[in-house]
Amino acid sequence: MAAARDLRAMEMADGGDAVELAKRHLIQPWPYAGSVGNEARALIGEGDGIYITDVTGKRLIDGPAGMWCINVGHRREELARVMYDQAMMLSYNTPWYTMNAPSAELAKRLADHAPGDLSHTFFTTGGSSAVETALRFMQFYNNVRGRPEKKLILSRGGAYHGSTYLSASLNGRPRDRDWMDGADDLVVKLSSPDPFRRPKGIDIAAFCDFLVDQFRDTVARVGAEKIGAFVGEPVQASGGVVVPPDGYLKRIREICRDNDILYISDEVVTGFGRLGHVFASGDGFGIDPDMITFAKGVTSGYFPLGGVIISERLLQEMRRSNHPDAMFGHGLTYTSHPIGCAVALKNLDILEDSVLAHTRDVAPYFQAQLKTLEELPLVGEVRGVGLMGCVECVADRESKDPLQLDKDVGKRIDAHCHELGLLVRPLINMCVMSPPLIITREQIDDMVAILREGISRTMDDLRKEGVWQG
Structure with a gap:
């Protein structure tokens, strides 16, 4: 001391x-x-x-x-001690052809908390790289399944999903993109689900109907065969803590399921206790996404770590494809970092306790x-x-x-x-x-x-x- x-x-x-x-x-x-x-x-x-x-x-x-x-x-001294102990045991290993025990244990514990059949985690270094990974996985998934045209991404006004090129292209806050380039040809923007700034003369229930109808109409206009994913925060955090109308997320999830559009729930902010649960998608909003992205609270900020949890169904569909040798050419030097994963395990202990x-x-x-x-x-x-x-x-x-x-x-x-x-x-x-x-x-x-x-x-x-x- x-x-x-x-x-x-x-x-x-x-x-x-x-x-x-x-x-x-x-x-x-x-x-x-x-x-x-x-x-x-x-x-x-x-x-x-x-x-x-x-x-x-x-x-x-x-x-x-x-x-x-x-x-x-x-x-929190216990988190600092875990960092020290893990660094003294194993400070790093290459994820390309080796692995470490903390990452495997953490992936299992996250699967236990995740809704639906989300069962496998790819670890990243933060929220932007988590969203980027989810989007690249969506592209790979559709390529392997023989649907190279199914790549468009639905996002919303007021959204914030990161600062890497593809994740930042989804952002919908004022001034975020005024002077920055993005993959605009891949993104279709929808209205913000902000009840405070809903059109005049309608109540919140009617506003929810408007949002759902807009989503459905956009899918019909653009073509479900061209849309690969919808990415949405359960609560738009940096957009001003926008809490969507009751039932909105469930209805959007159903439209995505009906049209084979992957639902990516961005829980970089809402995960790991911010709403009282490890993940808010299921426990807070009653939805089972195809993927959940996370970061920030997974280590309580003590070490850079993020990730994306992926549905077992998606993995099985790829295993059954006609391209078993197709490679997901995506990885990070610090994927599954042993210190970050060890800190996340102890952080999860504290949260659960x-x-x-x-x-x-x-x-x-x-x-x-x-x-x-x-x-x-x-x-x-x-x-x-x-x-x-x-x-x-x-x-x-x-x-x-x-x-x-x-x-x-x-x-x-x-x-x-x-x-x-x-x-x-x-x-x-x-x-x-x-x-x-x-x-x-x-x-x-x-x-x-x-x-x-x-x-x-x-x-x-x-x-x-x-x-x-x-």
Whole structure:
């Protein structure tokens, strides 16, 4: 522990140096051209439980749980020990012609939790590579089955599926693709299942019917013989925690089954406890996809790991094909990494022991407390499920227009909350909250109180500037 304290003290003392080094040498994710390679962001020194500490020594509630991933909290000694022990036993093996025991055991345990006949896992390094793998497998599957034209992918507005070329092509959030190329010829976009922004004059049930009809009509127009897969998050996470209407996912699943379209459920965020279950597809939404992609919470962010779980039916169909020698020419240097898989096994132990049950217990309280923020006139809607929540700010509730207000209102709120002791994930006009799953009711109260004050201060700023009179 003394060594750890010395390391933390060194990090704090060298904070200024780290900022300068970052500006000179580090390229951050999602930079703007005007600041790329010349940018420093908030420097975090340490984490403990649901808290992080920045380089100034300020202690903050980790509202986004890193990036939806620190599910069992920071500084879990048992996870750190597993990393050390596994590294001392076997730090790496090539997956091309050897294997390791932790990956085989983890694949078995994931199959035990997965819905339907999902039984085999291909491990990747994260969520983007997991989605990329699922899509490449779909292409391979149809090639082997003699259907090379069945490759189009259905995705939705508001979706976020990754940053690799094919996975990023599915993204449907504003600004994601403004300056980036993609495989547009392979992707067909559908409407976002966002009830808050449904067409005026229809209720949520009618909106669900509209979405399902649109999906069915798109399949008929494009041709089921050309569509290989539908990819959808059970809850659109980075799109603003969009919870679809009741029954929507089940109805889409049936259309996919009827038209031999593979249903890929992207659980990179919703998996491993975020909604109180290891996988939300079956336990939360009653669907049995053909594939599930996962990452983030599988190791609680302690080690980069992701993967895709694949239906036994698909594998059997390929084994029965006329091309038994066809090779799935896809792999990663760190596929089935022994340290990552060992950490995931211990993380799964922790989740199964108490964290999943705790999440299901506190989630209703979390949602209810966040909902109180709708009392503030800047807030258009608070929505969420499990330990995922979004506060969407609007110019006024009648128009629901966020752009007349301020495109960066979320950043304004985050800045105030940072001063008050809370890290928020700002998304244009939204504030997304997804704290570590170990959060208590008292800590939820603290988090919501700080968020309320941060929004209130932002309202005062906007009024003083004359850009909002709400």
